[in-house]
Amino acid sequence: MKKVLTIAGSDCSGGAGIQADLKTMAAHGMYGMSVITALTAQNTTGVYGIQEATPEFVAQQLDCIFSDIVPDAVKIGMVSNTALIHVIADKLEQYQAKNIVVDPVMVSTSGSRLLAEDAANCLIHRFLPLATVITPNIPEAEVLAARKIQTPEDMAEAAEQIGRNTGSAVLVKGGHHLNDANDLLYDKGMSVWFYGERIDNPNTHGTGCTLSSAIACGLAAGLDLNASVRQAKAYISGALRANLDLGQGSGPMNHCFCLEGFHLPE
Numbered sequence: 001m002k003k004v005l006t007i008a009g010s011d012c013s014g015g016a017g018i019q020a021d022l023k024t025m026a027a028h029g030m031y032g033m034s035v036i037t038a039l040t041a042q043n044t045t046g047v048y049g050i051q052e053a054t055p056e057f058v059a060q061q062l063d064c065i066f067s068d069i070v071p072d073a074v075k076i077g078m079v080s081n082t083a084l085i086h087v088i089a090d091k092l093e094q095y096q097a098k099n100i101v102v103d104p105v106m107v108s109t110s111g112s113r114l115l116a117e118d119a120a121n122c123l124i125h126r127f128l129p130l131a132t133v134i135t136p137n138i139p140e141a142e143v144l145a146a147r148k149i150q151t152p153e154d155m156a157e158a159a160e161q162i163g164r165n166t167g168s169a170v171l172v173k174g175g176h177h178l179n180d181a182n183d184l185l186y187d188k189g190m191s192v193w194f195y196g197e198r199i200d201n202p203n204t205h206g207t208g209c210t211l212s213s214a215i216a217c218g219l220a221a222g223l224d225l226n227a228s229v230r231q232a233k234a235y236i237s238g239a240l241r242a243n244l245d246l247g248q249g250s251g252p253m254n255h256c257f258c259l260e261g262f263h264l265p266e
Helices: 017-027 055-066 082-094 117-130 138-145 152-166 207-220 225-241
Strands: 003-011 031-043 046-052 073-076 100-102 169-172 183-187 190-194
Touching: 003 017, 003 055, 003 207, 017 031, 017 207, 031 055, 055 082, 073 207, 082 117, 100 117, 100 207, 117 138, 117 152, 138 152, 138 169, 152 169, 152 183, 152 190, 183 225, 190 225, 207 225
Parallel strands: 003 031, 003 073, 073 100
Antiparallel strands: 031 046, 169 183, 183 190
């Protein structure tokens, strides 16, 4: 069984963060592990509180995982300050982690700022160069590229700029009222568009976490990056198409849509 590690924040409502990542890994038939960087008090209507883990405790969690069950891929989500970024980067280098997918979580779906302002430069220069692929959405790509993105051409130019600055592959995710569900992958000087199905479902809480985790699962399984992105987008489409409707705001997806044939005995 392939093993995938998520390093991210906890979402007590279960739709994003660690919880979404572990559900995604289970749906892909993989063994999921987690390092929790922060506890959040949130639900489908917003983020109401954040309690960060200490760098020392995050380092201890990473030591426990890499010294025992070594992951085949690593997904990184919410890391909200420079001290956490440094300690995670140090440990990933120490253990020579592979297949690293970084979702540079800066702003929640509901618009709440999740990354401290002073951590942005640290993220760009210390963290992102370790990634196999970075998966920013449009607002995050604008921060990373220090430019506005208003057209498909802007997406391509921003992805190339981020890729050249970090040395990593970059998947700029469409949506956010641009390009429907079409994403742009820049890797080693080449740009590839992935055209997605625009599904009429307002419940998109945790889509970014889920997509990056699904890409990590593909890489852990031995797929190349293009194939990993393609299967991850197909998984997201299925989870959205299931039309789960929970909560009073932007609700979660059905991560286990593909497991609906399984039933516990009565």
